[in-house]
Amino acid sequence: MSSSNELTGQLQPNQTLMFQEAAAASSVIAKQLALNAPLIVNAVERLRSFAPRAIVTCARGSSDHAATYAKYLFETHLGLITASAAPSITSIYSAPQKLEGVLYVAISQSGKSPDLLACVKQAKAAGALTLAFVNVEDSPLAQLVDIVIPLRAGTEKSVAATKSYLSTLSAIMQLTAVWAADEKLKSALTTLPQLLTEAWSKDWQQVVDGLQGVRNLFVIGRGIGLGAAQEAALKLKETCGLHAEAFSAAEVKHGPMAIVNEDFPVLLFAQQDNSLEGIDGLINDFRVRKARVFVASEAAQGSDALAVVNGAHPAIAPLLAVQSFYRMANALSIARGYNPDEPPHLRKVTETL
Numbered sequence: 001m002s003s004s005n006e007l008t009g010q011l012q013p014n015q016t017l018m019f020q021e022a023a024a025a026s027s028v029i030a031k032q033l034a035l036n037a038p039l040i041v042n043a044v045e046r047l048r049s050f051a052p053r054a055i056v057t058c059a060r061g062s063s064d065h066a067a068t069y070a071k072y073l074f075e076t077h078l079g080l081i082t083a084s085a086a087p088s089i090t091s092i093y094s095a096p097q098k099l100e101g102v103l104y105v106a107i108s109q110s111g112k113s114p115d116l117l118a119c120v121k122q123a124k125a126a127g128a129l130t131l132a133f134v135n136v137e138d139s140p141l142a143q144l145v146d147i148v149i150p151l152r153a154g155t156e157k158s159v160a161a162t163k164s165y166l167s168t169l170s171a172i173m174q175l176t177a178v179w180a181a182d183e184k185l186k187s188a189l190t191t192l193p194q195l196l197t198e199a200w201s202k203d204w205q206q207v208v209d210g211l212q213g214v215r216n217l218f219v220i221g222r223g224i225g226l227g228a229a230q231e232a233a234l235k236l237k238e239t240c241g242l243h244a245e246a247f248s249a250a251e252v253k254h255g256p257m258a259i260v261n262e263d264f265p266v267l268l269f270a271q272q273d274n275s276l277e278g279i280d281g282l283i284n285d286f287r288v289r290k291a292r293v294f295v296a297s298e299a300a301q302g303s304d305a306l307a308v309v310n311g312a313h314p315a316i317a318p319l320l321a322v323q324s325f326y327r328m329a330n331a332l333s334i335a336r337g338y339n340p341d342e343p344p345h346l347r348k349v350t351e352t353l
Helices: 004-008 017-023 025-050 062-077 114-125 140-144 163-179 183-200 205-211 223-240 276-288 317-335
Strands: 054-058 082-084 102-108 129-134 147-150 216-221 243-248 265-269 292-296
Touching: 017 025, 017 317, 025 129, 025 147, 025 163, 025 183, 054 062, 054 114, 062 082, 062 102, 062 163, 062 223, 102 114, 114 129, 114 140, 129 140, 129 163, 147 163, 163 183, 163 317, 183 317, 205 265, 205 292, 205 317, 216 223, 223 243, 223 265, 223 317, 265 276, 276 292, 292 317
Parallel strands: 054 082, 054 102, 102 129, 129 147, 216 243, 216 265, 265 292
Antiparallel strands: none
């Protein structure tokens, strides 16, 4: 029997490129992990020989949210201080940086943004070892850096990056697991494709229903999950026309909490690690203020709990939450009258000078 949406010709959630590309993430990553395995081993040999004193990341948009994930993973598993470069320091101010002994990591889908290329060129000249996580393997960025880790996400036609974002995180995780010789993380990686398939099946319809008529919301994460919150907030802006702001669970109390009142919507991401206690305390604070809370956490119970994959390694949990989120955001976009494949005033590749 046809639905009312089909009868009226409205776009269905499973008809969008965003839906199809996000759904493909598990097969994309399964292939990526297998094909990249020998490249990762060679990259780690070079990294160990170089023995960087610190890591600097350079990226924009969704790639910069992946860099947030990389920061927490590098610092917790490798013990290397990781900082985010401001591309304008090079592209606008032409200020030279002292990068001897530093690993400079560029993250990009297209690998051709002028400011990113300028930053990598300067980093190489300043003595850094350069590495790129990049989707287009013959791009100018891939040709410029010392080490290339291909994302292997394939062509992504929807403006909203989905499978390429998740494949960036999996590539970062694979590099970290081998570099740190972390057997638990290596083992967890083998389960990732299957768990992504499970995450895609989770139903977050209560979020679609709860956010159809709102204009603003907070998206909260902490630690390894902060990048997931940043990514979700961006996708809600570009595909759903929502003013979504991402905060660390630790930082949201320092001012932003003042605007949270009754029915203010909040989406929280959590993983089963040392950050969980702080997230739980924050959830209670939001509930006291009668905010409308949606919680993606194994520990969550009640009507505001979102279905998540149980038992996942904490480093994998953010990828699974984002995969479930992508399906919800795609449906929410249509419910709010948008087409997630064609966000207003945006295009697929942004080339920043």
